[in-house]
Amino acid sequence: MLPLSRALLRRHSVLPGFDLALGFTLLYLSLIVLLPLSAAFMKTATMTWPAFWDAVTSPRVLASYQLTFSASLAAALLNVAFGLVIAWVLVRYDFPGKRLVDALVDLPFALPTAVAGITLTALYAENGWIGQHLPFKVSFTPLGVFVALLFIGLPFVVRTLQPVLEDLSQEFEEAAATLGADRWQTFRRVILPILAPALLTGFALAFARALGEYGSVIFIAGNLPLVSEITPLMIISKLEQHDVAGATAIAVVMLLLSFVLLLVINGLQAWTRQRQGQ
Incomplete structure (x- = not known):
């Protein structure tokens, strides 16, 4: 039966x-x-090796690699830190306007990237609401690229951490406090190891999103050769010049580098879960 x-x-x-x-x-x-x-x-x-090498190692392309990967890495790391704080506040505390703040986290998801880029450029320009009060220039500099990548990557970290924090029982914290641990020890030895896989996942998502971002960065970057050109812009430039093979060559290099970095991040996630299991 x-x-x-x-x-x-x-x-x-x-x-x-x-x-x-x-x-x-x-x-x-x-x-x-x-x-x-x-x-x-x-x-x-279809390209010869010398043509491929020239396409992917020209000075402007190398400068774009450096800016794209360094800004994406820095933005993802900073988003992990602030995303953890924001997710913790949204999960553990009740305050007026909490739903509004929670909805604002999703704004980069819903807002068209071109609109986000124009808005950030207007805010951080030398005569903008924020830029006019800053002692340094943001728009049309590599710092502007970093700001745009911060904006588009934050929701990935917050939304990855929120479900984990909601399922995290406060009994662990109470037990640690009973054993004499202070707040910092409780966070470092009890909470952080549990959140580590989610933090790595949020970092990987924010980092991968930043690597391929174009719309929100193109306006605020200024696109100065060897200064504030990102790699997606170099691909678009090659396509506009009808150099499809050169564009795909740069895209393949980006794809391979991104794959290796994400493979390393996934390996760290697996190692962290294995340590937690043990």
């Missing part, structure tokens, strides 16, 4: 079977992810 019941359950299940679901998953990923990536690699393969 038991095998018959299982067969009937599979036959009358609302969800599709494993074979159908797996086939649909592979087909969808192939059309949306693998096919475009394969096209980039195949187009790059």
Whole structure:
């Protein structure tokens, strides 16, 4: 009777079977992810090695790599710190306007990137509401790129941490306090190890989002050669010059570097979960 019941359950299940679901998953990923990536690699393969090397190591392209990866890394790290504070406040405290603050976190998700870039440029320009009070220049500098990447990456960290904090029982903190731990020791030895996988996930999402950002950065960066040009801009510039192979070459380098960095981050996540399990 038991095998018959299982067969009937599979036959009358609302969800599709494993074979159908797996086939649909592979087909969808192939059309949306693998096919475009394969096209980039195949187009790059039409170049000779000297042409490829010249395309991906020109001074402007190297400067764009440095700015893109350094600004993305710095923005993701800072977002992890402030995102943790914001998520903690939203989960652990009740205050007037809490729902409004919670909704504002999602603003970078809903706001078109071009609108975000124009708004940030207007705010941080030398005569802007914020920029006119600053002793240094933000718009049209690498610092402007950093500010834009902070803006678009924060929600990824906050939304990744919130569910984990909501499930985190305060009994752990009470037990640590009972054993004589102060607040800093409780956070460092009890809370932080539990949040570590979520922090790494939020960092990876914010970092990956920042690497490919274009719309919100292009306006505030100023796009000065060798100073504030990002790598996505170099790809667009190659396409506007009808140099498709050069554009795909730069894109392939970005893809490989991003893949290696994300692989390292995923390895750290797995190592952290293994330590927690032990």
